[in-house]
Amino acid sequence: MTSPSWxxxxxxxxxxxxxxxxxxxxxxxxxxxxxxxxRFDWSKTHLTDDLLTAFQTLAVESDFAxxxxxxxxxxxxxxxxxxxxxHPAERGEGNPESVAAAKMFHNRMxxxxxAIEAEALGPVRHIIHVGIGGSALGPNLIVDALGxxxxxxxxxxxxxxxxxxxxxxxDRFDPHATILAIASKTFTTTETMxxxxxxxxxxxxxxxxxxxxxxxxxxxxxEKAMEWGVDETRVxxxxxxxxxRYSLWSSIGFPAALAxxxxxxxxxLEGAALMDRHFRLAEPAANAPLLAAFADLYYxxxxxxxxxxxxxxxxxxRLLPSYLQQLEMESNGKSVTADxxxxxxxxxxxxxxxxxxxxxxxxxxxxxxGTHIVPVEFIASIEAGHALDPAHHRxxxxxxxxxxxxxxxxxxxxxxxxxxYPGNRPSTTILxxxxxxxxxxxxxxxxxxxxxxxxxxxxxxxxxQFGVELGKQIAKSIEQDGPTGFDxxxxxxxxxxxx
Numbered sequence: 001m002t003s004p005s006w007x008x009x010x011x012x013x014x015x016x017x018x019x020x021x022x023x024x025x026x027x028x029x030x031x032x033x034x035x036x037x038x039r040f041d042w043s044k045t046h047l048t049d050d051l052l053t054a055f056q057t058l059a060v061e062s063d064f065a066x067x068x069x070x071x072x073x074x075x076x077x078x079x080x081x082x083x084x085x086x087h088p089a090e091r092g093e094g095n096p097e098s099v100a101a102a103k104m105f106h107n108r109m110x111x112x113x114x115a116i117e118a119e120a121l122g123p124v125r126h127i128i129h130v131g132i133g134g135s136a137l138g139p140n141l142i143v144d145a146l147g148x149x150x151x152x153x154x155x156x157x158x159x160x161x162x163x164x165x166x167x168x169x170x171d172r173f174d175p176h177a178t179i180l181a182i183a184s185k186t187f188t189t190t191e192t193m194x195x196x197x198x199x200x201x202x203x204x205x206x207x208x209x210x211x212x213x214x215x216x217x218x219x220x221x222x223e224k225a226m227e228w229g230v231d232e233t234r235v236x237x238x239x240x241x242x243x244x245r246y247s248l249w250s251s252i253g254f255p256a257a258l259a260x261x262x263x264x265x266x267x268x269l270e271g272a273a274l275m276d277r278h279f280r281l282a283e284p285a286a287n288a289p290l291l292a293a294f295a296d297l298y299y300x301x302x303x304x305x306x307x308x309x310x311x312x313x314x315x316x317x318r319l320l321p322s323y324l325q326q327l328e329m330e331s332n333g334k335s336v337t338a339d340x341x342x343x344x345x346x347x348x349x350x351x352x353x354x355x356x357x358x359x360x361x362x363x364x365x366x367x368x369x370g371t372h373i374v375p376v377e378f379i380a381s382i383e384a385g386h387a388l389d390p391a392h393h394r395x396x397x398x399x400x401x402x403x404x405x406x407x408x409x410x411x412x413x414x415x416x417x418x419x420x421y422p423g424n425r426p427s428t429t430i431l432x433x434x435x436x437x438x439x440x441x442x443x444x445x446x447x448x449x450x451x452x453x454x455x456x457x458x459x460x461x462x463x464x465q466f467g468v469e470l471g472k473q474i475a476k477s478i479e480q481d482g483p484t485g486f487d488x489x490x491x492x493x494x495x496x497x498x499x
Contacts, residue, residue, distance in 0.1 A: 002344065005058035010302060012051050016424045017044060017408045024049075035288050036274045037439040038446070041429040044408050045295050045375070046303070055294040056284045058457060064290070067456040072280055074098050074241070078463035079338055085463045086241040087448065090249035091269045091441075093276040101239055102250070109236050109251050112216070113258050116179070121214060125153060126173040129255040130166075130195040131183030132159040133326060133468075135218070138248025138444075139183070141323045142256040145316045145440055146264060148385070155259045161191035166198055175206035181216045183252050185244055187224035190472070218251045243463055245326050246448060264437045271441025279449040289449035295428065296454055299375045300346045309367065310353035313380040313400035316435045320379065321353030324447060331451045331462035338461040347458055353377075357399050368407065368421050376427040378404055379443075383434035404429055 021027055021043070031043040059065070070077050074084045074095030089098035090106075116124055129139060136159035143155050156169035180199050184192045196215075203211035217225035217235045220242070225235045238250035248256070249269060257265035279289050299305040310321045332348035354363065356378070367374055380400045384393035410423020432439045455462035483494045 003058070003061055005054050005061050006301075008054040009051060009058070009298070012048065012054065014046060014303070015048075017046065017426065018423070020046070020048060033286060033288055033291070035278050035446070036271070036442050037433040037436075038288075038442055039431045040288050040292070041431070042291060042295060044404055045298075045426045045428060047291075047295055047298065051298065052285065052291075052294065055297070059284055059290065062457050062459065064284075064453065064456045068280065068452075071452065072276075078243075078461060080461055080464045080466075084241040085243055085246065086239055087243065087246035087249060088273075088276045089239070090242060091273040091276055091445070093273055093280070098239060098241065105236065105238055105251060109254060109257060110262055112234065112236065113254075113262060116258065121179060123177050124179050126178040127153050127155045127181060127255050127258060128166075128169055128173065128178055128199055129155065129157045129181040129183060130159075130192050130199065131157070131218075131252070132161075132189060132191045133330075134243070134245035134247050135159075135183035135185070135189075135192070135252055137245070137319075137323045137326055139253055139255050141319045141444075142248060142253065142268065142440065143259055144319050145435055146256070146268075146437055147259050148316065150260055152261065153259045155255050157255065158195055159191070161194055163198070166195050170199070170202050175203045175208060178203070179214045179216060180211075181218060181254055182225070182230075183218040183254075185220045185238075185240075185247070187217065187219045187221045187228060190476070193228075216254060218254050245330055245465075248444070260437070267437035268441040271438035271443075272445035273441075274438070275442040275445035275449065279445075289446055290453045292428070292446075292450045293453035293457060295375070295426075296349070296450070297457060299373075299426065300349050303373060304346075305349060305373050305375055306346070307350040307352060307372070308375050308377065309363075310351065310377045310379065311356050311359050311400075311403075312353070313356035313378060313396055314385065314435055315355065316381075316385045317379060318355045321351070323444075324353075325351045327447055328451055330465045330468070332455055332458070332460060333467065334460045334462075337459040339459075343458065343460060345458075347460060348454070349375075356380075356403070357396065360399065360403065364403065367425065373425065376404070376407060376425070378427060378429045379432070380429070381432045381435045381439075385435055401429070403427075 028043050031047065032039065032041045067077065071085060072088060072094050074086050076082055076084050078085050086094055086098045088094045090102045092099055136157050140157040143157065158166045158169055180196065182192060182196045200211045203214060212229040215230050215234060217230040219225050220238055220240045222235045222237045226232055236251035236254060238247065238252065242250050249272060253265060279287060284290055310324055312318060312320050328351045329348050334347055335343055337343055366372065367376060378400050380397055404427040406421065407425035407427050408423060410421040413420040432443065451462055483491055
């Protein structure tokens with residue numbers, strides 16, 4: 001934050017949003033951008049022409065273009081783990097060898113789906129998918145958003161090791177018509193493997209002779225899956241260079257591909273590839289993920305905003321905020337740069353959010369009148385996801401757009417300060433043509449590249465996640481060696497609850 005470009009960014013005045021609009025009649029056109037089925041509107045942010053110029057200089061100083069090229073070339077940009085980050089290759093964009101390998105794995109997955117549909121594993125009506133983190137959040141988002149009208153299969157995606165979560169799925173499914181998909185990159189994830197073992201026991205208790213014949217393994221460690229008991233023909237590998245939270249495009253997306261149909265899954269990949277090409281080829285001034293990163297950095301590092309709120313004004317996207325929490329905070333929640341030096345400012349804000357209009361009656365009080373400045377992101381769809389009275393969708397969209405307007409313009413009330421709204425609260429609106437596979441694929445890829453762009457501009461590695469390991473290591477040590485050497489509070493809790 002001491003570079004010339006950061007000095008220029010901090011030196012810029014911060015006029016009110018209404019003033020920015022008043023000064024620039026062409027602001028709307030300059031700060032909106034359409035990429036395929038998505039329209040982005042940053043006009044209600046504090047980004048100005050001068051700020052954008054300074055941020056573009058920062059991108060040059062940070063070698064953003066070089067880092068982006070390295071991402072798509074399949075270079076080992078995840079330097080702390082010594083590997084590439086090749087999720088774009090799953091969509092056909094990247095190193096040719098990796099693209100070819102991803103295509104081969106996709107063909108293998110499609111062949112297995114064809115076999116399941118032909119009842120090669122017997123009659124199948126239910127899918128239990130066990131995984132955690134990216135192995136669950138991505139598939140869950142896709143199936144929930146796009147599978148509401150699909151009657152092909154019932155899908156339960158279980159991540160929590162709390163048996164209550166798995167039991168709820170087991171209670172409503174017929175074990176004789178269920179297949180189990182185990183999603184684990186290493187095929188050693190404690191929570192996932194425990195849920196898998198309990199599902200196998202449920203099948204055994206139901207009298208299924210060969211429960212392992214009902215198992216599909218989704219993993220980058222196929223040999224581990226075969227050691228566990230999964231036949232090689234039902235192991236769906238993916239490349240080691242695909243990170244967990246970026247993996248829904250790989251065989252981790254199996255439950256979505258099976259439940260929605262292959263055409264829908266392929267359209268999801270095509271939508272993401274569309275955003276890949278935009279991100280790789282568009283100039284900085286018209287590059288949606290990069291422009292979003294400029295706004296993110298401005299609010300986090302200049303206006304000291306510690307959180308960012310995402311509100312989906314569409315029930316089909318209700319799981320998107322949870323998905324983004326992992327994508328953004330696990331990727332960029334770092335305190336050191338890629339070369340191990342302390343970061344020079346705030347990194348990822350705390351991502352949170354909800355669904356409109358529910359959130360308006362819960363948390364918007366703070367957004368409008370609280371002391372925190374929270375950049376807000378509204379996501380909506382022009383097309384409704386239902387066949388009810390159009391008044392439902394019209395009311396939904398009117399509320400979405402009204403909230404953005406109210407946050408910006410505010411309302412004075414000198415006589416009754418409790419009814420005054422300060423305004424000048426920033427927001428972005430992302431408007432989809434429809435919540436369909438192509439649009440959702442493009443939207444998720446936009447967020448992936450936005451996360452990468454933020455990291456590139458800050459000089460951090462967004463592809464490792466060592467912060468999640470320590471607590472897991474301590475939990476394993478308690479299980480294996482017993483509770484010794486911990487603080488009095490931890491020892492007392494273990495003694496009280498576990499004996």
